[in-house]
Amino acid sequence: MTRPRLHSHYDTLRVERGASADGVRTAYRRLAQKFHPDKHQGRSAAALVMAQINQAYEVLSDPAQRSAYDEWLASEDARLAGRGADAVVFTPDRFGWGAWLVWATASLAVLTVGYVVIATWAPAPAAVRPAAQAQVPQRAQAQPAAGDTASAQPAPAPRPAKSL
Structure with missing residues (x-):
């Protein structure tokens, strides 16, 4: 089983942790040429990658910052090693x-x-009247009033068309 390990500036520059200053500079120049934003116009990710490369080189090129970073990295590695298999590491x-x-x-x-x-494929549901129609009772037709003769008479039948 491999030990969990943090992603470090060394990993960003793709060099070993004990790399010399010349090895760090060479790796920085190689990656800067490969990922420079001018070569990848229109890609915002290129600027982010270049910013990470610049930050890693800034820390690893200065001997004082590099020794402080190495101490911090060693302490984090020891802390992660103490956790054992329960360590959650981003992969x-x-x-x-x-x-x-x-x-x-x-x-x-x-x-x-x-x-x-x-x-x-499912069978179609049975035709069901909507609930609003099912609750409304049929209305009885209006009965003509007793004194109303106009509505009591049936409507005249249509006349047949005259022939010429």
Whole structure:
């Protein structure tokens, strides 16, 4: 089992922890050329990566800052080693955000297809009158008043069309 280890400035510059000042400078120049924002215009991540590289080089190029950083790193490593297997250490995702996007899209597609299949194959519900119509009773037709002769007479039948 590997011991948990912090991500350090050494890891950022991709050098060993005991690297010489020349090795740190060479690694910084190589990474600065590779990740310089001018080579990656339009990508905001390039500026962030370059900022991390600059910060790592700033600490590791100064002997006083480097020795203080090495002491802090050793104490953190000892603290993590004391925790044993319970240590929670960030490990970057091997597949990145693209895998999560594919997983979410596939899940949504499966759920959609499942719903369509169930809705298609399930028997249709019986025709039920809406509740509002079921509660309203049928109204009786109005009876003509006793003295009302106009409404009591039936409507005249339509006349047949005259032939020429």
